[in-house]
Amino acid sequence: MSCPFRRIVLINSINGVITEKGDSWICMENHGMEWQIISSGISISSLPAVGNQARIFTWLYHKEDQMALYGFSSVKERFLFLDLISVSGVGPKGAIKILSAVRPDQLMLYLEEENLEGLASLPGLGKKTAQKILLQLRGKLSWEDADxxxxxxxxxxxxxxxxxxxxxxxxxxxxxxxxxxxxxxxxxxxxxxxxxxxxxxxxxxxxxx
Known part of the structure; x- marks a missing residue:
């Protein structure tokens, strides 16, 4: 089966047992290797409790001397995360903060309705960055490819x-x-x-x- 996306993410997903949960991360064991994965609060809350099997869709961040693994409970949330970080001024941490405050479908609704006020009210987003997101992503979200x-x-x-x-x-x-x-x-x-x-x-x- 081919991967359901066109961007290169290197590690598509990890299927394993959740060993720990934090406010913005989880740990997952897979074949004797334990991964620490940065995730949104909404994704973390939707995953099973510690000790249970789960699958998380991932994206590897690698820049100069920094490396981090980001994870999402759905392919759609990962698509939206990748779209958000394509906007100037919104990095991975900022995108996770946004996705922790609003569900993907609600964020999509803000974009469809051109709801600048709704976007600007999200954590870490001022009016200027919200305008950039609206202008750049309106009608062009990659997550539509997944559905x-x-x-x-x-x-x-x-x-x-x-x-x-x-x-x-x-x-x-x-x-x-x-x-x-x-x-x-x-x-x-x-x-x-x-x-x-x-x-x-x-x-x-x-x-x-």
Missing amino acids: SGGTSSHGPESEWVESLTAMGFEKRKVLSIVKNLMKDEDIASLGPDKKEQEILRRAIVELSS
Whole structure:
């Protein structure tokens, strides 16, 4: 099975027994090796109690002489974390602080509704940084790839989505339209090349209307 993301994270996940829990970290034992993993408060609270088996999705931070392993209870939260740290002024620690204060779906709602006040109220975020997050991530969140409703992250559908997004169209709308067009019986009966041409043509018409 291929990994459900396109960014390189090196260690996709760790499956083991939780040995300790802190406010912003957990320890997990896997095949005799114990990992200390930095995590959001929301992820930590959603994981099983100490002594139980769990799976945590990870991202390895490595810069100069620093190395740390970050972990998340869901792939979606990791996607959102990676999107947040792509914004200037929001580092890994800042992203964890944000994700400890608001659930991923609520943060997504702030972005969809362009709720600057809601974003700015989160710990560690002033109005200026909140504006950067809103402008950079609105309609472009990578976590949608993990829940795209039928668009493969490696097939031609992904290439169509990328092509349309590169034209400046909002990714969420692109995903929805491509998904609906793929269900069209007339389009489904076409050969690969004609199918691509028709989907792109009709998607551009709908997105431009």
